[in-house]
Amino acid sequence: MRYSPYSLLVLLMVGLSTALAQSSATPAIPSPKEHFGFNIGDDYQLATYTQTEAYFRKIAAASDRVKLVDIGMTEEGRHQLMLIISSPENLKKLDRYKEISQKLARAENLSDEQAHALANEGKAIVWIDGGLHASETVGTHQLIETIWQLVSRKDPETMRILNDDILLMTHANPDGQELVTNWYMREPKAEKRVLDNLPRLYQKYIGHDNNRDFFIMNMKETQNIGRQLFVEWIPQIMYNHHQRGPAGSVLAGPPYRDPFNYVFDPLMITGIDALGAAMINRLNSENKPGFTRLGGSVFSTWYNGGLRTTTHFHNMIGLLTEIIGGPTPEDIPVVAKYLIPNGNTPFPVLPQKWHFKQSIDYSVSLNYAVMGYAARYRDEVLFNIYRMGKNSIERGSKDTWGLSPKKIDAITHTFQTDPKKPAVPTNAALAQYGFVPRGGGIPTKYYDTIMKAPTLRDPRGFIIPANQPDFATAAKFINALVRTGIQIQQATADFTVAGKKYPAGSYVVKTDQAFRPHVLDMFEPQDHPNDFQYPGGPPVRPYDAAGWTLAYLMNVKFDRILDNFDGPFKKLPYGELQSPEGHVNGAPSAGYVLSAKANNSFIAVNDLLASGVDVFRLPNGTGGKSTVESGAFFVPASAKAKSLLDKSAKDLGLEVTGISKKPTASMIKVSPMKIALWDTYGGSMPSGWVRWLMEQYHFPMKVIYPGDIDAGDLRKKYDVIVFVTRAIPAVGGREEDIFSALEREPKEETTPAEYKSRLGKITAAKSIPQLKTFMEAGGTVVTIGTSTNLAYHLGLPVKNALTEMTNTGTERPLPGEKYYIPGSVLRVSLDSTQHATWGLGQQTDVYFDASPVFKLAPEAIAKGTVVPLAWFDTNKPLRSGWAWGQSYLQDGVAAFMAPVGSGKFYAFGPEITFRAQAQGTFKFLFNQLYNTGKSGSQGNDVVSED
Structure with missing residues (x-):
């Protein structure tokens, strides 16, 4: 066919317009160099989150391999993004693949045959994140580079990964990346750029503790991530990037050192082994040395609460690597133990100059190892998460006895104390190595006495009664479970189990569900083994906490049910948060009473005070026949009070009691105090947590710094000053050690003007005299943890209770071989007549982390110069965790x-606000944040009502 010149021109125009249309519809995928102006991994170069977010949006618009998902807002108001990457065909069926992943992970009403069919149909879901700890800059930048490679490469390995995997590439801390990069890049001369001395925490409020928030999920970022991990996608594999690797190595990775948590399914542990082998093999095949594992690092799989570790309790293969490197080149030092090839470090790295690009390349290789494993063993990883879930359901449906050190010790003790025990052949020479000769060991009947004892069975479930004193906090605990994907049931009517009646609205959490390990971990005590470097030697510090049972820390009342039970229960949809509605009960013609036992009462009271409504406390309850406890709040009736309390009761889940007669007991008028909270340059995480919870409970406060204290005139500005742990130095101690665990205080001349006021530290010479003057003038100081050191600076008649006399007659702290309690839950007894303990009862659980314990001089108590508030009245106060030598705590x-002049000093040794998890002890702090008439600038009076 022949075309005229005009026809040819028309065809040319049509073809050109089509090409232009296609070009505009699918813009070219920009490389990192084209977008950022540098290659990812170039020395002295970091990207901001603003730049990264724009890059992710460009990629999502340009690539048919990407779906961009905004998973929520951060604490500072940025969009937190997740890029779902897979083949275009898979992206069209995401809803189906998500459904398959959920079904297999929850393992409900599936046979093995059905699970195999779903595993064959589904795609492996792999989570890879970056930037959780924003100062660990490899994490964020490896995420950018890996995403670029996945959307641009067309090699067979990448195409297989895209075909068989669905990749959830998630930014873990947008706010932190913005801060850290701007701080680093502020120096115009590249070679002078450093990451040191960040002026504030890189995640609002909590900084590094953002990796300790995942079983309670207080923070917005944690909630965003948790919903994707535990409710929406439930990936089979998740990979959490961190740094730093141990000095002398390049990175630490899986498998990890013992102990691992005893509630895990063994398939999860061996699944980590398999992925760890794939990762180290990949690096070795690419001639990338320096991977250390097992005992080569401090990382274990005992702890819950981290981004990686919480996934372990959900049958996911949770991976962590800690790598060296950063934008400023560094040297790998000579560390002898990492230069000898062994099972921990089979391929040592030699000392050398290390560049950022090397860390990026290692990280991309590790990502490809994980993604490649998931693609090759897609049906296996999908089926195995089902198998683990099915195992959990089966274990929760029958009588089981979980293994733990205490039970094994009980078996041994039962055998050893039996006067009729049979003789056991031994070999003394080999016994020290754990050798048991043939015919040796303990007879099975001793095992059966413990491991088949009916009362020692694992629970079939837990009931949280709706009629407990602080049901709103119990509902917060339930929401922590909901956010972690736990199946919750609620009673639609009153019911009876094991002879006990429960009201409608009570919550039921059964253990016959896929995430049984997490359920047990939140309700049951952790039993950390006695872990020492060698027999009689020093203890091996846990990676984080040793015990953390959240139901204990939140003071949730629950019943542990050993036998199968049922009732008028409805299953709540997965992920559906609970907000029980409170009520105003009774006739409020005289006023209203709010319980001091309910944490949310303090929110309601603060809102009333802010609105100018009178509030009183009842030191002796309401008097007469009423059972209202000491310290309850009374609000006289008024139209404004009614309006505010109607709303507070409904929104906060409070049961407010309306009363027709004013209380006959004495009342103390309450007024807000001018609250100051100590912080330091760079930010204190414990202070950040307290700031957050004060905002949640509507306590107005001001953050102050050491310079503000040293400036004096504190009593004119504040009524109460709160010092969290690590604020007050020890007497005669190295004061600079309190500045930061990782950094020294920056020089004033190199600190930006807006942060200079935060410099300084609490000193014995300048700060302590100002605090003493403040209290003598009527101020209150509250100290927590090691900041109770202030008691010694003030010369109060107290001393360290945890000491011993040496052979030379000198006193020293108890050595670790005799006494060691890392983060654990202990029980203390209380003096409930003190206003400091109102609402707490006779005993409570506290979070104890090598915390101070005091011995009071006898005359101090007799003269009232020191008033005990909480103490250990038993030699076995451990509730959850590890307490070696706990008998030293008794008494x-x-x-x-302690009164100081006209003011007060409070010392709380336990971490009463720990990570905003210890909600059962918040009242230790809250009770001190109101003027109560006996001291303070408001001069409130005790009022007697007829």
Whole structure:
């Protein structure tokens, strides 16, 4: 066919317009160099989150391999993004693949045959994140580079990964990346750029502790991530990037050192082994040395609460690597133990100059190892998460006895104390190595006495009664479970189990569900083994906490049910948060009473005070026949009070009691205090947590710094000053050690003007005299943890209860071989007549982390110069975790109050606000944040009502 010149021109125009249309519809995928102006991994170069977000949006618009998902807002108001990457065909069927992943992970009403069919149909879901700890800059930048490679490469390995995997590439801390990069890049001369001395925490409020928030999920970023991990996608594999690797290595990775948590399914542990082998093999095949594992690092799989570790309790293969490197080149030092090839470090790295690009390349290789494993063993990883879930359901449906050190010790003790025990052949020479000769060991009947004892069975479930004193906090605990994907049931009517009646609205959490390990971990005590470097030697520090049972820390009342049970229960949809509605009960013609036992009462009271409504406290309850406890709040009736309390009761889940007669007991008028909270340059995580919870509970406060204290005139500005742990130095101690665990205080001349006021530290010479003057003038100081050191600076008649006399007659702290309690839950007894303990009862659980314990001089108590508030009245106060030598605690004082002039000093040794998890002890702090008439600038009076 022949075309005229005009026809040819028309065809040319049509073809050109089509090409232009296609070009505009699918823009070219920009490389990192084209977008950022540098290659990812170039020395002295970092990207901001603003740049990264724009890059992710460009990629999503340009690539048919990407779907961009905004998973929520951050604490500072940025969009937190997740890029779902897979083949275009898979992206069209995401809803189906998500459904398959959920079904297999929850393992409900599936046979093995059905699970195999779903595993064959589904795609492996792999989570890879970056930037959780924003100062660990490899994490964010490896995420950018890996995403670029996945959307641009067309090699067979990448195409297989895209075909068989669905990749959830998630930014873990947008706010932190913005801060860290701007701080680093502020120096115009590249070679002078450093990451040191960040002026504030890189995640609002909590900084590094953002990796300790995943079983309670207080923070917005944690909630965003948790919903994707535990409710929406439930990936079979997740990979959490961190740094730093141990000095002398390049990175630490899986498998990890013992102990691992005893509630895990063994398939999860061996699944980590398999992925760890794939990762180290990949690096070795690419001639990338320096991977250390097992005992080569401090990382274990005992702890819950981290981004990686919480996934372990959900049958996911949770991976962590800690790598060296950063934008400023560094040297790998000579560390002898990492230069000898062994099972921990089979391929040592030699000392050398290390560049950022090397860390990026290692990280991309590790990502490809994980993604490649998932693609090759797609049906296996999908089926295995089902198998683990099915195992959990089966274990929760029958009588089981979980293994733990205490039970094994009980078996041994039962055998050893049996006067009729049979003789056991031994070989003394080999016994020290754990050798048991043939015919040796303990007879099975001793095992059966413990591991088949009916009362020692694992629970079939837990009931959280709706009629407990602080049901709103119990509902917060339930929401922590909901956010972690736990199946919750709720009673639609009153019911009876094991002879006990429960009201409608009570929550039921059964253990016959896929995430049984997490359920047990939140309700049951952790039993950390006695872990020492060698027999009689020093203890091996846990990676984080040793015990953390959240139901204990939140003071949730629950019943542990051993036998199968049922009732009028409805299953709540996965991920559906609970907000029980409270009520105003009774006739409020005289006023209203709010319980001091309910944490949310403090929110309601603060809102009333802010609105100018009178509030009183009842030191002796309401008097008469009423059972209202000491310290309850009374609000006289008024139209404004009614309006505010109607709303507070409904929104906060409070049961407010309306009363027709004013209380006959004495009342103390309450007024807000001018609250100051100590912080330091760079930010204190414990202070950040307290700031967050004060905002949640509507306590107005001001953050102050050491310079503000040293400036004096504190009593004119504040009524109460709160010092969290690590604020007050020890007497005669190295004061600079309190500045930061990782950095020294920056020089004033190199600190930006807006942060200079935060410099300084609490000193014995300048700060302590100002604090003493403040209290003598009527101010209150509250100290927590090691900041109770202030008691010694003030010369109060107290001393350290945890010491011993040496052979030379000198006193020293108890050595670790005799006494060691890392983060654990202990029980203390209380003096409930003190206003400091109102609402707490006779005993409570506290979070104890090598915390101070005091011995009071006898005359101090007799003269009232020191008032004990909490103490250990048993030699076995451990509730959850590890307490070696806990008998030393007996009769030790955990908290006290001491008058100082016209003011008060409070010392709380335990971490009463720990990570905003210890909600059962918030009232230790909250009770001190109101003027109560006996001291303070408001001069409130005790009022007697007829």
